[in-house]
Amino acid sequence: MTEKKQSLPVNGAIGVFDSGYGGLTVLSEIKALLPQYDYVYLGDNARAPYGGRSFDLVYQFTLEAVQWFFAQGCPLVILACNTASAKALRTIQQIDLPHIDAQRRVLGVIRPTAESVAQLTHNGHVGVLGTEGTIQSESYIMEIRKLHPQLTVTGEACPMWVPLVENREYDKPGADYFVQQYIERLLEKDPQIDTIILGCTHYPLLWDKIRRFTPQGIQLMSQGKYIAESLKDYLRRHPEMEVRCTKNATVDYYTTESPEKFRRSASLFLQEDIHAQKALMESNR
Structure with a gap:
């Protein structure tokens, strides 16, 4: 079990995670409703799709992604992936977060x-x-x-x-x-x-x-519209988290596979050209 870290509250972008590209449809709706915030999107494209994978493997991959977002300074992470929300969210919220950083939050889409x-x-x-x-x-x-x-x-x-x-x-x-x-x-x-x-x-x-x-x-x-509205309501109800979400209207895109491939495919979901960077998960290093 990961040792609990004592840390001060972290300010940073809102993290949005998906096993592939689908979470971009959620990010698009969130950006439209809450354009003032900073966002970091990560697609675990190298290991997608998650749909047919075991509970244990989806949990392992999702926890690695959450820890990656935390390393980027994100105080709040949205699992914009139904499979990750179904197979990993509850365990991460109840078991892992108290030991990793009890001041951060991970939310799902279900x-x-x-x-x-x-x-x-x-x-x-x-x-x-x-x-x-x-x-x-x-x-x-x-x-x-x-x-x-x-x-x-x-x-x-x-x-x-x-x-x-x-x-x-x-x-x-x-x-x-x-x-x-x-x-x-x-x-x-x-x-x-x-x-x-x-x-x-x-x-x-x-x-x-x-x-x-x-x-x-x-x-x-x-789902996108309802998830965006739910996030807006969550930030309204949790001002202590809202003030930690930075507001420069920026979005950074990361993928565990080819950034160029991600850029080309992301255009299907976002209807705009974006720049993507390579992210390494621990098990892929």
Whole structure:
């Protein structure tokens, strides 16, 4: 177990983490709502995707990323990755943070989504589309039932969707089969679903196809907006953390793989050209 470090409060940028590029859709919404803050984005592209990896490995990779953000001076880290939030967040919050630095915080994306979904559903039947890791963890089911026990929640894993996005096939005709297949499987489990959570930050790029194959009358819930609003509310409720988040409206991008490859692919998610730098995790040194 890591020894507890005695330290003064740290001021710095807000860290945003994802196993790949999907977290950029969350960062984009956060920047739009809270443009004054500084941000550091890290994509662990060298080890992506996380969706099919074991709990232990996702936890190990995510903890390394959190420690990397802390080394950059970030007082607050957002796990903009559903798989990391499902498989690692609780352990990091409860076990690791008290020994690493009890004055810093790590937040995830599942709870903000779960908090908001009750506002959208009319009949109480909610579907979740996500990676294998997110669905197998049942994190959405547990979180929604805890917050809204009256809701019925059904999940379906979509193992092909992230590869379609990261291989730039998300808007090609060949993606139609895989998009339609998973939506139909979800609705076969519960035909009464009236709201579907897109439980992976890659999925907004598949929005047009998902909308095409989702019956009219079913609402789609993309996470970025709700996560950004939740972060704004968190900073309002925690002024002691808000004052530690620096405000120069800057964003630095890091990847564990090729910075040039990251720059090219990031343009799909951000609709702008960015500069990326190489970050080394401990196990990759």
